[in-house]
Amino acid sequence: MSRSRRDLVWIPTFAVLVAFAVPWPLWGVDRIVAGLPVWIWWHIAWLALCTVLFSRFVRSGAWERGMGLRSDASATGGDRP
Amino acid sequence: MTLGLSLGIIVGYLLFALAIGLIAYRVSEVTAEDYYLASRSLGTVVLLFTTFATLLSAFTFFGGPNLAYAAGPEWLIVMGTLDGVLFAVLWYVIGYKQWLIGNRNGYMTLGEMLGDRFGSVGLRALVAGVSLLWLFPYVMLQQMGAGEALVGLTDGAVPYWGGAALVTVFMILYVVLAGMRGVAWTDTVQGLFMLSVVWIAAIWVLSAVGGLGAATGSMIDARPEFGRFGGGLYSPGFIISSAITIAFGVTMFPQINQRFFVAKSGAVLKRSFVLWPVLVLLLFVPAFMLGAWAVGMPIDVSEGANVLPVVLNEYTPAWFAALVIAGAMAAMMSSSDSMLLSGSSYFTRDVYRPVINADASERREAWIARVGVAAFATLAFVASLLRPGTLIEVGNTAFSGFALLALPVICALYWDRTTRTGMLVGVLVPQVAYLAVVLSAVAPFAPTLPRSVAGGWDVALGLMALSAVLTVGVSLLTTPTADGDASRFAVTSD
Numbered sequence: 001m002s003r004s005r006r007d008l009v010w011i012p013t014f015a016v017l018v019a020f021a022v023p024w025p026l027w028g029v030d031r032i033v034a035g036l037p038v039w040i041w042w043h044i045a046w047l048a049l050c051t052v053l054f055s056r057f058v059r060s061g062a063w064e065r066g067m068g069l070r071s072d073a074s075a076t077g078g079d080r081p
Numbered sequence: 082m083t084l085g086l087s088l089g090i091i092v093g094y095l096l097f098a099l100a101i102g103l104i105a106y107r108v109s110e111v112t113a114e115d116y117y118l119a120s121r122s123l124g125t126v127v128l129l130f131t132t133f134a135t136l137l138s139a140f141t142f143f144g145g146p147n148l149a150y151a152a153g154p155e156w157l158i159v160m161g162t163l164d165g166v167l168f169a170v171l172w173y174v175i176g177y178k179q180w181l182i183g184n185r186n187g188y189m190t191l192g193e194m195l196g197d198r199f200g201s202v203g204l205r206a207l208v209a210g211v212s213l214l215w216l217f218p219y220v221m222l223q224q225m226g227a228g229e230a231l232v233g234l235t236d237g238a239v240p241y242w243g244g245a246a247l248v249t250v251f252m253i254l255y256v257v258l259a260g261m262r263g264v265a266w267t268d269t270v271q272g273l274f275m276l277s278v279v280w281i282a283a284i285w286v287l288s289a290v291g292g293l294g295a296a297t298g299s300m301i302d303a304r305p306e307f308g309r310f311g312g313g314l315y316s317p318g319f320i321i322s323s324a325i326t327i328a329f330g331v332t333m334f335p336q337i338n339q340r341f342f343v344a345k346s347g348a349v350l351k352r353s354f355v356l357w358p359v360l361v362l363l364l365f366v367p368a369f370m371l372g373a374w375a376v377g378m379p380i381d382v383s384e385g386a387n388v389l390p391v392v393l394n395e396y397t398p399a400w401f402a403a404l405v406i407a408g409a410m411a412a413m414m415s416s417s418d419s420m421l422l423s424g425s426s427y428f429t430r431d432v433y434r435p436v437i438n439a440d441a442s443e444r445r446e447a448w449i450a451r452v453g454v455a456a457f458a459t460l461a462f463v464a465s466l467l468r469p470g471t472l473i474e475v476g477n478t479a480f481s482g483f484a485l486l487a488l489p490v491i492c493a494l495y496w497d498r499t500t501r502t503g504m505l506v507g508v509l510v511p512q513v514a515y516l517a518v519v520l521s522a523v524a525p526f527a528p529t530l531p532r533s534v535a536g537g538w539d540v541a542l543g544l545m546a547l548s549a550v551l552t553v554g555v556s557l558l559t560t561p562t563a564d565g566d567a568s569r570f571a572v573t574s575d
Contacts, residue, residue: 014170021162022320023310030309032301035293036370039310043158044366047165050358054169058351067178067572 007062017053021046084238087403091231094407095251095414098267102255105266129353130272131265131419132340133360138219138416139226141364142275142409143387144472146372150388152314153307154373157365159315159323165361167328172354175332175487176341178494180350181572183342190423191338191486192431195493199501200564202435207505208486209431211512212335215482216424217461219334222475223413224249224465226387229472233390234406237383242466248410249462252417256425257451265343268415275408276364282393282405283367289396290378299377307373319537323477326541329487330480335423336416421458425450469523478519481541485511488549492556497567499552502559507552511544 023042031038057063064070141160148156179194188194191212196205224245231244255267290296301308311317331337344350368389375382375392382391389409393402429450434441441449469475489507493499518540521530533539561567 018162018167018170021166022158022324027311028309030305032294032297032308035297037154037297037308037310040154040157040366040370043161044362047161047358047362050166050169051355054358055355058355063173063177063351064347066173067181069181069572 003061004065007060007065010057010062010066013053017046017050021050083399084235087234087399087406088239090400090403091407091410092247094404094411095247098271098411098414099251099255099258101267101270102258128265128340128344128349129356129360131268132337132353133268133272133364139223139230139409139413139472140476142368142412143226143230143389144222144476145365145369146375146389147387147471148473149369149372150375150382153304153312154369155310155315155320156372157369158310159320160327160365160369161362162320163324163328164331164365165358167324168331169354169357171328171332171487172350172357175491175494177347177350177354178572179338179341180344180347182494182570186569189339189342190427190430191333191335191490192427195490195504196431196435198493198566198569199499199504200562200566201501201505204501204504204508205431206436207508209427211486211508212333212427212483213424213457214516215479216335216420217457217464217479218475218482219479220417220420220424220458220461221465222472222479223252223417224462225468225475226413226472227410228465229387230390230406230410233382233386233388234394234402236394241468244410245462245465248414248417249458252414252421253455253458255414256418256421256454267411268419271408271412271415275412276360278405278408279364279367282397282401283371285401286371286374286392286396290374296374296377300374301377303377307376314537316537318533318535318539322533322537322539322542326484326539326545327477327480329545330482330484333483333486333490334420335427336419339423339426417458421454424457425454428453477539481539482512482515482519484541485515485544485548488545489552492549492552494570496553496556497570498556498561500556500559500561501565502562503552503554503556506555507548510551511548514547515541515544 021043023039023046026039026042029037029039033041145156145160179188179191182188183194186194186197188197190209192205192208195208196202227248228241228243228245231239231247232241287293287296290299297308306312344353371392372388375388378392378395380391380395382388390402390406393405397405429446433449434446438445470478486508489504492507493504518530518532521528522532531540
């Protein structure tokens with residue numbers, strides 16, 4: 001599979017990141033964990049995950065390829081989209 | 082004595098911020114590109130914080146804690162999702178694309194970019210006009226926030242209009258004197274300052290009430306539903322429509338959208354994008370949780386006051402409370418002056434020069450821009466005295482108005498087949514419909530149209546969908562005009 005095809009995985013990834021930044025599975029849950037409602041911890045962890053995945057998106061070169069540019073990462077691989 | 086100290090700290094801080102702006106002004110050049118865009122030279126830290134500081138305004142510092150106090154800490158989830166995640170994605174989808182084409186074609190405003198692509202002065206002026214229209218309530222929001230903050234801090238010794246007037250005077254001075262470079266510099270100082278003091282405030286208050294567990298415990302004793310996710314105001318419809326309309330709206334705010342043109346390099350945009358969710362979280366968690374915890378504290382929040390100053394007054398020394406409020410007011414001021422600055426560039430570049438007076442000299446244009454800023458801020462001040470809604474309500478109205486621009490713009494950025502007529506209809510029709518909804522609430526002779534339907538779904542969300550359908554549909558039915566040039570938006574490796 002080419003790099004640009006593989007980059008398409010980022011579209012559903014971003015969709016999931018946005019959708020579940022709201023802790024829907026914990027709807028109506030009122031458990032307190034370590035001093036805060038558990039759904040607030042979900043949100044905090046989720047945003048940390050977003051930063052990790054965003055940095056992978058940027059470093060993989062998908063950032064440029066997504067706009068039709070040649071990235072440093074794909075230039076070495078030689079498969080320009 | 083305490084009152085004098087508090088006011089001294091606030092005015093002192095505002096003067097300090099002004100001084101930074103003046104220093105920045107001394108190093109700036111006298112071109113429009115430098116005044117509005119700091120010569121497209123902003124680095125990561127400055128770009129990140131200038132975007133951060135302008136995004137985070139009275140809506141965040143006062144509106145957010147107030148809502149968390151009234152309805153529960155779920156507001157943290159709504160704002161975190163829309164600002165930390167959805168806005169970050171749009172930062173890439175809209176922002177990076179705009180940066181690429183703006184850099185190549187030398188655009189300074191959204192209207193200029195679209196007007197050039199579609200060969201239409203009308204579209205350019207329409208986009209600028211719509212933006213100025215919704216900017217008005219948002220500037221007003223900052224003045225309302227400042228007025229309420231000083232009422233809360235001084236227990237009503239400083240009247241509401243006094244605080245609103247103070248921030249108005251400073252914002253006018255600031256924009257007229259400093260330009261984008263000055264605004265960007267103070268934003269950075271203020272962003273760092275606010276992040277630090279909000280955390281210090283949270284730790285201070287928490288240690289006074291017996292720690293995190295105790296604060297959450299007494300919050301739940303007072304309002305058991307605050308510990309449970311969802312319910313009350315926070316229906317799925319409310320959460321989803323607030324998150325979507327605000328996030329898309331934010332990208333079309335003049336002061337945010339113009340930031341998409343100012344980065345020094347693509348790397349700056351990338352780094353800002355990665356750091357964004359963490360930065361947002363760092364600010365929202367302490368600010369909004371202080372609001373929510375306040376329900377369990379033995380404090381008395383009077384009608385029309387903000388909850389955050391009251392909490393600080395109760396649990397921290399007067400000088401510290403004043404410092405936090407000063408920081409928040411300064412942040413609101415930087416929000417406002419960014420808005421006014423961008424608004425003035427929209428007016429002079431997209432309306433005044435192309436439509437009214439094409440031969441205006443640079444001097445005259447600069448003069449018009451500054452007078453325009455003063456007039457706009459003064460009118461917003463007068464309107465803020467009427468207090469037409471809560472901070473969140475007024476803010477939401479502005480965000481939704483801007484959000485209606487977002488989908489036609491995305492369409493233009495990515496779909497070559499978009500036509501001028503498609504854009505005009507896609508922008509104009511939803512705006513007219515939304516304006517009718519908003520005005521029906523204040524016009525005495527018309528029945529009030531509902532703002533939300535079926536359990537919290539905002540009508541603006543439906544109008545956003547309409548804007549996309551109209552832009553695509555009308556574009557398919559019409560042929561591109563000879564003046565349009567899709568290649569203006571092409572991005573290639575070269």
